[in-house]
Amino acid sequence: MKESFLEKAARRMDIPAEVAANVPKVIIHGYREIYVENHKGLLEYGPREVHVNGGEAVLKLTGEGFRIRAMTGSELRLEGLIFNIEFIY
Amino acid sequence: MQKAVNLLRGFVRIGVECPYPERFINLCAVHHIAFWGADRIGELRLEATIPARCLPQAEAFAVKLGGSLTAIKQRGALFFLERFKRRYVLITGLLLCIAALFISNRYIWEFTVEGNKTVPSEAILEALREIGIKTGSPASAVDIVDIRNKVLMKLDGLSWITVNVSGSRAAVVVRERVAKPLIYPRNTPVNIVAAKPGLITRIDALAGAAQVFPGDTVRKGQLLVSGLIDSSQVGVRLVNARADVTARTWTELKAITPVGxxxxxxxxxxxxxxxxxxxxxxxxxxxxxxxxxxxxxxxxxxxxxxxxxxxxxxxxxxxxxxxxxxxxAYQLDESVAESLLRRELSQTLRGGLAAGGEILTETVTFHPETGFVSATLTAECLERIDVPRKVEIGDVLARRGDS
Structure with missing residues (x-):
């Protein structure tokens, strides 16, 4: 996948990409909680599989017992046992 | 904390059925409808919890997506209060209770008195009652200055009083008057006399003419330092005599208690x-x-x-x-009776001792009699015996007659 101009500029200037280029920021707490910032919405949501729209890529989570703990326009907090995290470009 | 806020504001557990429940989630997120605990139940169904105030908007989104929304459970203060909407008697009772609390709070229903030792609380409350401050008086009637002026005139034992009203309770705080020591003005002629009989051990006459010396025995009321000084220039001069006179004193106290x-x-x-x-x-x-x-x-x-x-x-x-x-009826044990008498006599002795005085020897003898036990305490003390006494005109005339 081609790196965007803003991503490239942010990398050169040592600015966090999620701030400058609005790319998703994913934080995993242990094995049971995942936090996604700058998401563009949910594409699919189920207890075993969740697809999160990240803009230029889709974040595909597989696991068990997924549940949305909280969600706003830019932040998403999911809980459930995480098996696999995959980026689909 | 967030849970408490949610409970206060109220929240609803909703069930949404529509072709794409994800779209409903996205719509809520974009339109700032906070939701939590979202569970996918089936292919077309989703359950989540949203704030009560967002329910109409969420319902509109569900309809827009070709589905429906049902409220499964409602919780929070708002819904709790809504249950009482038609219970008119309860609401009236509650309002009456609040009104009674509000009105009652403007009156004094309870008094507490603090700071008094010798003046009884009843006497203080009675004095307040006489000036119109009593149970049921409006709190606005409490005028501290007025109370102070009137109550202090009625009760000699008090030197200060205030009433702190807190809600419907009034705390009466008093300070008792401390008896002033016998001090004559510096320009008043004063003699120093003996407060009790004794043997003088030391005499420091700061002003006046000493009439006794260490080793002298004195009676109660005997002149120790005279405020009349003979002068070769002006005859008899009157001064305010001042002296520290220490003497050995002997005290005998008796007490008796029935045995039965x-x-x-x-x-x-x-x-x-x-x-x-x-x-x-x-x-x-x-x-x-x-x-x-x-x-x-x-x-x-x-x-x-x-x-x-x-x-x-x-x-x-x-x-x-x-x-x-x-x-x-019971018989008091002799040792118990003696112990009681000893304690009683010892307290009396210490109570009568001048400030700074010390007890040199203390002996108690018991005399058991039929049905009684009597005790005699003999004590030797070292204490100040000087007390001022105003010079009377008779003293001056007597001195002139002598000279």
Whole structure:
């Protein structure tokens, strides 16, 4: 996948990409909680599989017992046992 | 904290059925509808919790997506209160209660007195009652300056008083008057005389003419330092005599106590009576007002109905407990009687000792008699015996006559 101009500029200037280029920021707490910032919405949501729209890529989570703990326009907090995290470009 | 806020504001557990529940989630997120605990139940169904105020908007989104929304469970203060919407009597009672609290808070229903040791609390409250500050008086009637002016005039034992009104309770704080020592003005001619008989051990005459010397024995009231000084120029000169006179003094105290005494033996029978006091008026909750037993102790306990630290209702519950006893004659043990007498005499001796004085020797002798035990305390003390006494005209005339 081609790196965007803003991503490239942010990398050169040592600015966090999620701030400058609005790319998703994913934080995993242990094995049971995942936090996604700058998401563009949910594409699919189920207890075993969740697809999160990240803009230029889709974040595909597989696991068990997924549940949305909280969600706003830019932040998403999911809980459930995480098996696999995959980026689909 | 967030849970408490949510409970206060109210939240709804909703079930949404639509072709794409993810779209419903996205719509909520974009339109700032906070939701939590979202569970996918089936292919077309989703359950989540949203704030109560967002329910109409969420419902509109569900309809827009070709689905439907149902409220499964509603929780929070708002929904709890809504249950009482049609319970008019309850609401009226609540409003009346609030009104009663509000009105009642403007009146004083309870008094507490603090800071008094010798002046009884009843006397202070009676003085306040006489000037119109009593149970049921409006809190606005409390004028501290007026109270101070009037109550201090009525009660000589007080030097200061204030009334702090907190809610419907009034705390009366007093300071008692300290007896002023006998001090004559510097320009008043004063003699120094002996407060009690003794043997002078030291005399420091700061002003005046010493009339006695160490080793002299003096009687009570004897002149120790004279305020009249002979002068070769002006005859007799009058001064304010000042002196520290220390003497050895001997004290003899006697006490007596009967050996036989009557005590109480409780039978175990007890009767309780209750009464209510409404704003000072007592309502007995019993019929028979007589004493339940021929011989009994009566203990009264008054409990005011209070809310927190500041508010008290004008209602108090009085509990009177009558405990029956039988009189039992018993013989006081001699050692116990002696111990009682020794303590009593020792306290009296120390109470009569001048400030800074010390007890050199203290002997107690007991004399058992028929039915009594008497004791004699003999003590030798070292203490100041000087007391000022105003020079009378007779003293001056007597001195002139002598000279």
């Amino acid at each position: 005494a009557v005590g109480k033996r409780y039978t175990g029978r007890e009767t309780k009576r209750y009464a209510l006091v409404f704003a000072g008026s007592r309502v007995n909750l019993y019929r028979n007002t007589g004493q339940p037993y021929a011989m009994c102790d009566k203990i009264s306990k008054t409990q005011s109905l209070r809310v927190g630290g500041g508010f008290s209702f004008p209602v108090a519950l009085v509990t009177e407990t009558f405990t029956e006893y039988e009189p039992v």
